[in-house]
Amino acid sequence: TQKLRLDQLVIQQNRTSLKKKENKADSKDALLSMIQHGAADVFKSGTSTGSAGTPEPGSGEKGDDIDLDELLLKSENKTKSLNAKYETLGLDDLQKFNQDSAYEWNGQDFKKKIQRDIISPLLLNPTKRERKENYSIDNYYKDVLNTGRSSTPSHPRMPKPHVFHSHQLQPPQLKVLYEKERMWTAKKTGYVPTMDDVKAAYGDISDEEEKKQKLELLKLSVSNSQPLTEEEEKMKADWESEGFTNWNKLEFRKFITVSGKYGRNSIQAIARELAPGKTLEEVRAYAKAFWSNIERIEDYEKYLKIIENEEEKIKRVKMQQEALRRKLSEYKNPFFDLKLKHPPSSNNKRTYSEEEDRFILLMLFKYGLDRDDVYELVRDEIRDCPLFELDFYFRSRTPVELARRGNTLLQCLEKEFNAGIVLDDATKDRMKKEDENGKRIREEFADQTANEKENVDGVESKKAKIEDTSNVGTEQLVAEKIPENETTH
Template sequence: GRVSASAKSKAASKDELLTMIQHGADSIFRDTSDVASGFDDDIDQILRHGEEKTAELNSKYSNLQIDDLKNFSSESAYKWDGEDWSHKRKAESVALSWLGPAKRERKANYAVDDYYKEALRTGTRTPSTKAPRPKKYNTEDFQFFPSRLIELNERDTLYLRKSLGYKLPPVNAEEGATAKEINRLEKERDAEQKRIDAAEALTEEEEEERKELYARGFFDWSKKDFATFINACAKYGRSNYGLITSDLEETKTLEETKAYAKVFWQRYKEIADYERHISKIEKGESELEKQADIQGQLTEKVKKHRVPIQQLKIQYTQPTKGKNYTEEEDRFLIVMLEKYGYGTDNVYDNIRHEIKQSPLFRFDWFLKSRTSQEIARRCNTLISLIQKENVEAQEAEEKKPQAKGKGVKGKLTENTKSKRR
C-alpha cells in the first residue's frame, strides 16, 4: 500500500507516457463515438451524484444544535448510509479469533514435603524438660574482667562439654615427633578429658556471682574502641585524656576514658601481644617529645627579638643557604612555623596561606608558587640549622668555665713571680 501510494504521487515518466499512447489512450481522448460519450456521461453522472450527496450532508449538519452534539455516542460512528457496520466488525473478530495463541495453563505445584509431613505426623512434640542454658558471658582480654569470672566461665564450658558427651580426639602428632613428645601429648589429653568428665554445673550462687563479676569489667568496650584508644594514646600521649576521648567518637565520656586508662596501665600485660601496643604508644610519645623540643627551640629563637621578621638571624652553612630562598623568606617561615606549632595538623597549609596574604611577598612569585610539601622541606632545613646553632652555643657555654679557670690561675702565678722578684 505504501509503495503504490508513493508511486501514484510521482509524475508519469517518459516511458510510461509512451506505453499509454501505445495501448490506445490517445484514441480515447480523440474518439467521438458513443463509447467515449458514454464514458463522459458516466463521469458527469458520478460528479453530479457526489454534489447531491455533499449538499444533502451540508443541509443535515447545518441544522444541528449543541444538544444534538451532546447526544453523540461512539455507537453512531459505526453507522453509515443506513447500515450498521459494528456487527460486521464483530463477525470479523470472531472469524480471526482462531489465530490467537492457546491459553496458558498453570501447572499445579504439589508440596510433597508438606504432604508427607502432615501424613506422617503421629502427635504433637512433647515439650523439653531440660532447663535453658544460662547466659554466656563473652570476655576479651582488653576488657579486664576479674580472674574469678574467667574461672567460672571455664567451669561452665567444661560442664557443657560433659552434657553433650564430648570426647577429645586422639592425639595427632606431627611427623618426626619423638615417643616422649607423643607420650606428653597423650597425658595432657587424658588430664583434660578427666576434667570434662568430672565437671559439675554452677550453682545459683555462682551464677549470681558471675553476673556481678561481669559488671565489674569494661564489657561495653569493643575491639574498635580499644584500637582507637591505643592510636589516640600514641597520637596525643597517654595522659591527654581530653583528646583521647574526642577520638572515641563520643561513645565514651571523659570519666570512662580515665577509668579505663588507669586499669589499662596497671594490667596491660594481661593482653595478648601487649608488647606491640606498648611499643606503638612509646614510639608516638617519643615523637611528641621531639616535636615539643623543636617547638621550644623555635619559640626561644623567635622570642629573642622584638621584631623577629626583621631582626632574626640565621647562621647558614654554605650548602644550605642556596640561591632560591632569601633570608627574609626564611625568617618569615620560621616565625609562621613557631606561630602555628611544629607537628600540628595542616601547619604547612596554613603557612602557605599566610604567604599569599602577606603584603611582603605580593610580587614574590617564587615563594607564592611553592607547594605545602616544598615549604615543609625548607622548614625542616631551617630547623636543622637552628638545632646546630643551639648545639654549638651549648658547647661554647660548657667550655667557658674552663677557660676562665685557666685565666685566673695564670694571673696568680704571674703575681707570685713578681713578688718574689
Template sequence: MCSIFHFTSTVNGAGKVEKMRLQNILMQLRKCCNHPYLFDGAEPGPPYTTDEHLVYNCGKLTILDKLLPKLREQGSRVLIFSQMTRMLDILEDYCLWRQYKYCRLDGQTPHEDRNRQIEEYNMEGSEKFVFMLSTRAGGLGINLTSADVVIIYDSDWNPQMDLQAMDRAHRIGQTKQVRVFRLITDNTVEEKIVERAEVKLRLDKLVIQSGRLVDTKNQLNKDEMLNMIRHGANHVFSSKDSEITDEDIDTILAKGEVKTEELKQKLESLGESSLRAFSMDTPGATTDSVYQFEGEDYREKQKVIPIGSWIEPPKRERKANYAVDAYFREALRVSEPKAPKVQAPRPPKQPIVQDFQFFPPRLFELLDQEIYHYRKTLGYKVPRNPELGPDAAKIQREEQRKIDDAEALTEEEIQEKEQLLTQGFTNWTKRDFNQFIKANEKYGRDDIENIAKDVEGKTPEEVMEYSAVFWERCHELQDIDRIMGQIERGEAKIQRRASIKKALDAKMARYRAPFHQLRILYGTNKGKNYVEEEDRFLVCMLHKLGFDKENVYEELRAAVHAAPQFRFDWFLKSRTAVELQRRCNTLITLIERENQELEEKERAEKKKKSGNANQNTPGGNATGKGTNAGKRKADGALDSAQKHKKKKK
C-alpha cells in the first residue's frame, strides 16, 4: 500500500553481509511503509503544498483519513503513536490540513510544554481531538485517560514499548472502553516485525513468567534480517498498480480482525522450541525433518531465488588507493610547505604588560612609539598581501606610515614611561585575575566581601580597589565577551536561587505546622513513586537546611535516613542525592506555579474591589447624579443667566 524503496546491488559470493548494512536496509523499508515523504526529494515541490497528495501517496495515511472522521462522529478522542518524529511532522501537517485540533509530544518537547499540553488535552470539554506521541517518549507523568482510542502507526521491535504506549490511556480514572488499532502494511517487513514481537510476548508468558530462564539471544542475526527483508519481495516486484483501495473502513477493519485471528492461531500451533528460536517459519509436527518441505529435501542445497524477483543487498567495495580517482587526487594533493610567518621585530628588554593589570592608556602609546622606532632603525617593511582585500591593504599602509614617522623617545618620555609602569596593578597575576572572575561568578559583582575571601593573597581593600577599576575599564580586555558571559551566567544562578528561596518561604508562611499540614498541588503530575508524606518531608527539610547551602542534598539524604517515619521506607532511603535533587526541583516547580496562581488571584480580587469602590463613590456611579461641586456649579450658572436677563430688561 506504500511506495517501495528500490536499490541496486552486487551479489556477495562469500555470503558475508555486514549486519549494519542490513539494519540500515530494514530502516529504509520501514520508512517506505510509513510514508514516502520521509525520503528527501519524494515530496513534490517546491513550492511545497499541504493537500490531498499527502494522503493518497501513503496507504497508512489513507486508512487513517477514513478512520478519524468516523471516530470523531462517535465522540472518541485519539492517541497516535509513531517511532519516527519526522512522521509526527507529517501527521502535524495532515491535522492542520483536516483542521483537527491536536497536541504533540516527543523527546524534544520541553517539560513545561509537555505538562501544559497534557492538561489541555485532559481538560473537561477540551477541543483537542488528536494527541500524537513518539512511542518511546514520555514517562510516569503522562496520563491521557480522556482518550479512548489508541492508534499504533508503526510497531516497535520491543512489544513492551507498544504495551506501555497503550497504557497511556489505560490509567486509573479511565471510564470508557479503550480500543487499539495497529496499522500494518500488507506483504512488507512490518508483518515480520509484528510477528517477532508477538513471539517475544508468547515466550515471555511461557518461559520467563513460568520461572525458567532463556539462553536464546533476542538480537537478530544476519540470516533472520535477510529473511525479513526478502519477505514480500515477490509480491512487490510483481505488482504494478497502486493497491490503495476505496473500501469502506468497516471492511478494512474486518480484514484486519481476520489477519489477527490467523496470526493468533499460528502462534498457538508453535511449541516452546520454536518460540526460543524466534521463528514462525518452523514446519508442523507432521513433517519428518526440518529440512523436508513439500516433498523436497533442502539439507544439502540452498534454495535458488528466481532471477528478477530479488536483488541481494549491496556489498561495499573498498579501494586500496583513493588517489587513482581525479577527485581524490585533487583532494589529497599535498601542497608545498608554507614559509614560516615572520614575526615583526620588537625591542629587547621591553616590559611585559598584561591587559588585566590596567596600566594608564598613555603607557601603551609610549610603548608603541618605542616599538615603531625600533622597526624603523632596522628598516623593517610591513609585508604586503594583495589577496587579503582593500581593507587589509589599507591597514598595512597605515602600519608602515607609523613606522616611517616614528621618532625615538625623549628623556622626559622615558622617565614618564618608567613612572607609568608603577601605576598599574603590577602585583596582580593571571592566577589572581582568574580567581577574581570566578568569585564574581560565584557571588555576584556586588558581594565584594565574599569575593575578597576567594582571592588568595589579596586584602579586601586591594580587591575593592581592583574591582572598581575593573568595572570601569573592563571594555579594554581582549576576551571581555567571554568574561562577561561567565559572570552573568553565575549571577543568573544566584537570582534563581533567591527566587526559589522566596517561593519556599511564601509556601511555609501559609502553614503553622508545615511538617504536618503542608499540601502540594500536583495537578496531573503526581507520579507513582513518591507519596505526599515523602514530598512534604523533602520540601520542609529543604527549607529548614537552607536551599542555597552547599551539599544540602547530601544533608537532606542523611535527614531522610535519620527520620523515624521512613525507617521502613526502602524506596526513599535508597535514593541518591542526585535523585533527591531531581525530585525537589519538580516540587519547587509545582510550588512556584501555585504561588503564581495565588498572586494572580489576589490581584484579580484587588482589581475587582477597586472597581466596586469606584462605582460606590459620589459622582462615580452610573445613575447620572452629580456631585455637590457639580450642583453648585449648575446653580451658579442659573443665577448668572437670571441676572443677565434682568439687565437686558
C-alpha cells in the first residue's frame, strides 16, 4: 500500500550524513529510533490513555482502568485517516521529500512562522539611513554655551616657553622676563617639572646625565622664582613694542632677496616688491632696525653674504655701464669707428664681426645693462635692422647667445677702463640721472610707438571704408548699365 511505500521511502531517504549511511551501527540506531518513536511518551504519560497509571510489577499499586475498545477505535480511525491521506498520493509525490518539507510538522509550517515572526518585522521596519554630519549648529552651540565644569579637577601644567623668532628683532632682555614670569606661574600652581619640561625648555638632549642636571636646574629655578616687579612689567611692555611681530618668515625672506636685488639702500624699490603687505614706512623702519641689530638674527652671516654678493653684482654692472659710456664717448660715430683695445680672442669657429660687436654694444648702452630683458630687446633690434637683413647667422642668435657675447665684450671694456673708474658720489649721482633719463626716453619712445600704431590703424580703417564705398558705387554703376545694354539689343 501507499503507507508501506511511504515507510520504504522514509527509510531509504534517511536524512543522515553520508558517513552515517556508510556506517552500519548508525543505520541500526536510526532504524531503532524510528521503531521506538513515541513509546517513551506512552509510558511516561499521566493521562488516561497513557500507560503511566499502570502499576509496575511488584509495586502493589493499582492503576486507572484503560478502555481497550476506545483505544482500538482511535487506532482504527487514525489508520483510516492516514490511508485516506496517502491513497491520493502517487510515488512521485512521495519522492518530493526535500529540505523544505522538514519545516512541516503536524500540519503546521514552521518556515512561514519564522518568516512571519522574525524576518518580516526586520523588513518592514528597516534601520534609518542617516548622513554623516560634518557640522551641526546645535551641537556647536551646545558645547559653546555649556558652562558646566568637569567634576574631575585638571592637573596643573607648566606654561610653555614663549616662542621667539629672531627675524622679528625683539630685545633679548624680553626673553629673560618671559622666562622669569613662566617660572613664577609654575610655582604658584605648585607644579613640579618633569623630563617633558626639560625637552620643551632645552630641546632634545641625548645625554641622560645632562638631562638630570637640567631637570634639577629647572626645579631650582621654579622653587626660587619671584614675581615681576612694577618696573619689570613696564620694561616688558616697552620691549614688546620695539619688536616687529607682524613680520612673518616669508616676508623676511622676500626682504632679503629684494635687498640683494636692488641694494640695501633702495628702500622704495624694496617697498614696491613687498607691497601691499607692507607700507613704505614699515619697510623703512624694519630696514633700519635690521641693519642696526643684524647680529640678533640667527645665521645672520648667511643672509649678509647673500646680500653682499648681489650688491657686488650690481656694482659690477654699474662699472660696466660706466666703462661702456666712456668708450662710446671717445668717438663721434661709434658704429663705424669704435675699436676695442683688448678685443676677444678669435678661434677657428664662426665668430662675430666687428660691426656685429659694435651694434651689440650700442644696443646695450641704449637700453641699459640693469634691465632683465635687455638681450631680448637687442635680439629684436638685430632682426629689425636692415643692415643685417642678409646676415642669417647674426639674426638667428638667441638671447642667451647674445648675453654670452655681450658679457665677453663688457669684460674687454673692464680691462681697458678698470683702473680709471672710481664709483665716487659724483659718478653715482650722474649714473642715477642717466638711468632716469634713459627710463624717460624709453617711456616716451613707447608712447610714440603706440601713437604711431593708432595712426596706422586709423589710416587702414579709413582706407577700408573708401574701398567699400568705391565697390558699392561700381556695383550700382554696373547695375544701371545692364538694362541699357539689354534695351539696345
